Amino acid sequence: MFKLPLLLSVLPLATVFSSAASVQVRANHDCASIQPPQVPGAEVLSVMGVELTVDVPPFPPSPSKLNTTVDVCSVNVTLTHMGVNDKVVVSVWLPLPDKWNGRFQATGGGGWAAGEFALLMGPAAVEGYSSASTDAGVSVDPASADTWALKEDGTVNYDLLENFASRSIHDMAIVGKAVTESYYKKPANYSYFYGCSNGGRQGMVEAQKYPDDFDGILAGAPAIYWPELLAATEWPQVVMQTKKTFPSQCVFEAFRKAGIAACDKLDGVKDGVVSNLDDCEFNPFALVGKKIDCGGEPTTITLAQAWVAKKIFDGPKTTSKRTSWDVLPVGAYYDALANSTIENGVPKIFPFVIASSWIRSFLKKDVNFDLTTITYADVPKLFKQGVDEFGKIIEIDSDLSALKKSGTKLLTWHGLADQIIHPHISIKYRQEVERRMGDGSKVDEYYRLFLAPGVTHCGTLGLNDGAAPIDTLKVLERWVEKGEAPETMPAVATDANGATTFTRNLCRYPLVPRYKGGDKNSADSFECAKDFGSHH
Known part of the structure; x- marks a missing residue:
């Protein structure tokens, strides 16, 4: 079994996978024989599969508390869009058949990276999901777009910006689900998207433009209104x-x-x-x-x-x-x-x-x-x-008519102590959707927002004064698969050693957590109400 350290797998993946594929081609026929997916508007250049054993350190949303390993069939699909002259890598990790939970999870990126690859795919694989990530044909550097934003003549590369903004996420959904079906010989029972920050923005874009790609979308601290933000x-x-x-x-x-x-x-x-x-x-x-x-x-x-x-x-x-x-x-x-x-x-x-x-x-x-x-x-x-130059490509829209029609559920959350993306952004968007789509109760049928007091950007471990949401994807799954629309979302605060210091239940917007007496460290001492009472 070829073993890939987790952090190594965030490097350009084609080099890693191509060197390993020849070793494994006979060892696992199914993994090496994935059928090329059909991607509208694009040509698939190559499909390479190899079995890997991946080291996965603990990372949310994985419940794993210790370092662990997981065996996956890792498939690398390289494609190009007609007339664009780009090269996009979509990576798909597939747990071995007896470990698959029957679900597909597409994962988002962060900063200027369209995908975080192993950072999110590893925990997804541990939990039994087939998962996918994409580089969108741009750099995997989350800090900067300087290497790809401009063409040689100094003009903006609008094609790559469109890849980054939305096109690559839709392609990833198509590729990921097709590769999943090719490997397991049946489609996923349910498909989900998970992302935070830029990944949250990607989820919101999917909800607006391509809601049929997924049954449920989880978007944390979404970096929407990108030009203004x-x-x-x-x-x-x-x-x-x-x-x-x-x-x-x-x-x-x-x-x-x-x-x-x-x-x-x-x-x-x-x-x-x-x-x-x-x-x-x-x-x-x-x-x-x-x-x-x-x-x-x-x-x-x-x-x-x-x-x-x-x-x-x-x-x-x-x-x-x-x-x-x-x-x-x-x-x-x-x-x-x-x-x-x-x-x-x-x-x-x-x-x-x-x-x-x-x-x-x-x-x-x-x-x-x-x-x-x-x-x-x-x-x-x-x-x-x-907004004037790039709004049509990367701006968010409050028209969620397609999402409402699709039956897909959109679950979002935002920390009230977010040090990068002010939580008012999520509130602003929710209010704009309500003005366009109807009152809150109608919008709640397909789109819900939860606010997390004292929680930093994406619930950064070790920095929160408040309780960060846990099991968010499980909450979404219950909504999608069992029709249990969430009124609250479980959240915990931890000390430096990871021990729980207090618990909360995050409230469905626009409700707020009102203290009703008792142990302030217990979620049971709070109720979701229309206001905080007469304390201010």
Whole structure:
């Protein structure tokens, strides 16, 4: 049996698989004899299969607590789209027949990577799913699109952007389900999509454009409104550069904790978590003059630092002085979007790489563009340019008529302390869908949203103040397969060792978790209600 370390498998897969396929071609006839799938608008260039034993470390949503291994038939399908001259790799992992649970799970990407490959496919295989991931014909680098965004003549490569935006996910669904049927000699009983961040965006796009690809779609912290989102995430850097003030993460952490303390009790209980963002009002200037300890070095918070924190919270403004986008919620960490560095003793901005790549390559068409030249007045222009130039390709739409008709279920969730994608994005989209498709109860028949107080981007392990959702795919499966529409979603908070510290039941939007008394560490002490009561 050929053994592939998990992290190795996120490298360009064609090289790995082609070297292994010849070794295994006689060892497993079924795996090496997968029929080429039919993909509309594309030509399949090659299909290579090999049996692998894969090391899988614990990673959500896998229930595995220890490192484990899983045997899979790994199939690599390479295709090209007519007239595009691209080369797309779709990887499909198939548990051995006696381990298959009868379901197919397509997996999403993160950042500028359309697929995370083994990072999500490994846990899926452990749970018995056949699974798939795609590189969309672009780089597997999640941090940057600089290597593929522009053609040699300096113009935007719209074909590859379309691959990244939507086309590759639809292709992955077609390829993944076809390869699954070819290997097991029968189609999957149910097909699902699982993704978070960019993967969440991909799921939302599938729900809008290709809902028949899946029976259920799970989209966490979706990076929807892509052009606006990436312009907005540059805002903290513009603020620091303009103010010529670069607070350390220790100082920013003082603001974060003060924000939590100011708004913690608005939900009726002091538990170190902000559940009521709507009524939360935090005044950074209250910390001016406060002395804090930063790694053994005493530091005093300054007025300039407070102005930076306030300006970041306020978000970028349009010319009419109306907030155009929320950037950071109270309780979120600053380090992703408001980072800085020191070069030769001089503090400098350290931009969020995903947003930087969007601005340099797609908006400025110059990978060497100096981000320090962006002003407050430029940010609304970046919003408008992104939507005008690329909205038709990568923007989200609130028309879910096709999803409603298909019977496919869309389950989404978002952490209220997301440090990269403000949760108001998910709320905004849900509200737009309701305005277009009907009231909340009608939309709930096929699309539900759950908000997770105190939870970071995609529930990043070890960073959450709140309880992150667990068994999310199982919740979706019960909705799809048994008709059990979820009213709540189970969630747990853990300490640094992974031990559970408290539990919660996340509420179906627009309901909120109201404290009704008792042990604040128990989910039973909360109920889902229309409001938080008279605590604010």
